[in-house]
Amino acid sequence: MNVIGVVGLPASGKGEFSKIAEGLGIPVVVMGDVIRNAVKKAGLPPTDENLGAMANRLRAERGMDAIAILCVDAVKEQKARLVLIDGIRGDAEVRVFREHFPGFRLIAIETSFEKRLSRLCERKRSDDVGSAEGLLTRDKRELGWGLGNALQLADIRLNNDGSLEEFTARVTDLIHSMEREP
């Protein structure tokens, strides 16, 4: 089984990457679902604050790789040649996946701050921030989890400053080439 992980700053296009992969029939394991489920179980609304606090709690109580460890079995359960992990936030998590999946490849999505901010202002998800300060706070929080180190560990870099059509074409080419790998 080949496994790919995607990293990128908030609103860089990780969700779009997953949508494109799903459209090509690739199973996607979403790490954030582990956090969303924990927030739901605690009876809290899935706001940015609650999701962040829960992720911090899981990592503080069980270690920086806690969420990745919870996802390994979910990846192994997939009966596919290629599986995508969505939601990697730190280098400790990258290490977990490299250890369990020898052919693991990490993809970094690179998108400018301005593009990310303008796309966030349009997206308006329940946990979205609508200002530059809000996005900076979110960037800092994620960088604090080791996202900067994870970005440096990437095997492949994809730019997403252009149109969705351009990004879709790049992601599709990449997935097709990964599917051809032994």
Ligand SMILES: Nc1ncnc2c1ncn2[C@@H]1O[C@H](COP(=O)(O)OP(=O)(O)OP(=O)(O)O)[C@@H](O)[C@H]1O
């Ligand atoms: N190339 C693009 N052109 C236009 N809009 C885009 C492009 N890429 C992504 N978007 C839009 O930008 C928003 C942010 O992208 P997306 O949700 O994929 O980011 P993300 O990295 O998953 O974000 P988060 O870290 O907050 O989960 C979405 O509304 C998405 O549809």
